[in-house]
Amino acid sequence: MKHTSVFSALLVAASFSAANPSLAQNAGGDNSTTPVIPVICSSGFIVSSYSSCSGALSGNNVGSEIDRDGVVISPDLLARLNSGDKSLLAPQYTKDSTIALQPGNNGFFDFTQYQWSLTYSDNNNGPKPITVTNPGLNSGTWSIADQLTSAFAVAVKGGNSYSVYFFDNFASAVSSGEWDTLGLNKIDGNTPGHSHIDIYTTPAQPIPEPITMFGIGVGLVGGGVLKQKYGKKANKEKVTA
Incomplete structure (x- = not known):
């Protein structure tokens, strides 16, 4: 049964990596067919703690991949989150780790216990906006007008892949953070630029x-x-x- 939670551990800051001068500044949203080098989501330099991440995943986090017969062969991220199937976002990785976690492993984030919504986007994918600095490049900051107080996930899309980062272990509200694209598949040896960032949220549980x-x-x-x-x-x- 799905439930919501309010979390009590400390969050130092939210989200993704600060600017890294060693990164090549590539145009975002490049869907090039040149050779792709697989990368895991935890390859990015992450400023704050996150529960775990999944990716890099091929395709777009918004919009399912459908074959010629109209059959979904690769569901989008929201469908995966609400599917009840943990394998759809496995393996996962924890911060700075290359150890692949499967459902049941310690550290694997059980996203199936929540009801998810696509709430924020810098590309009109969600009903509320995200303000992003350095769009199309490799790193920057993000911010929203609201305060996040329950589990949320941030999807970073660039090139032909995306990675999703789960947050559920914090006490103070979150409204901003940093991001980079180091956790996305390289295209022809280059780190892709930012295409869009989306935030998926879960309902907050009121405190008596x-x-x-x-x-x-x-x-x-x-x-x-x-x-x-x-x-x-x-x-x-x-x-x-």
Whole structure:
């Protein structure tokens, strides 16, 4: 059963890598057919902690790949997230690691426990905008007007692949971060430039007000006292009879 969560661990900053001067500045969205060098998502220099990442995945995170008969042969990211099938985003990798994690492995992010929505985009893919610096290049920053307080995922697309980074371990709200394209497949030996960035979110779980919790506690204690009082009275009457 899907549920939502509010998380309690510390987030240093959110998202993806700061500018790296060693990167070649390539045009974004290059769907060239030149030789592709596979890259794993954790190859990027990541500023803040993330739970795990998946990729690089071929194709576009928005829009499923369909064959000539109209059969979906490669679902888009939102369909994968809400499919209930963990294998669709496996293997995963943790920060700075090349160890491939499969479902059931420690560190594998179970995205199937949430209900996902495509909420933010810098390419009109989502209903709300993302402000991105250095569009089309290899690194920059992103920001949104809202505060993210529950699990979210950021997809970075460039060239003919994308990678998705999961965040679910933070206490303070997140509204900005950094990004790079080092976690995307190289094309003809070059790191592709940014095409678009999308943020997928999960519903926030409201935190009960302290007075509400106090009221519940008082009610439970009061109920216990009444039960004990009248239970003793009933037992006394039974013995007298």
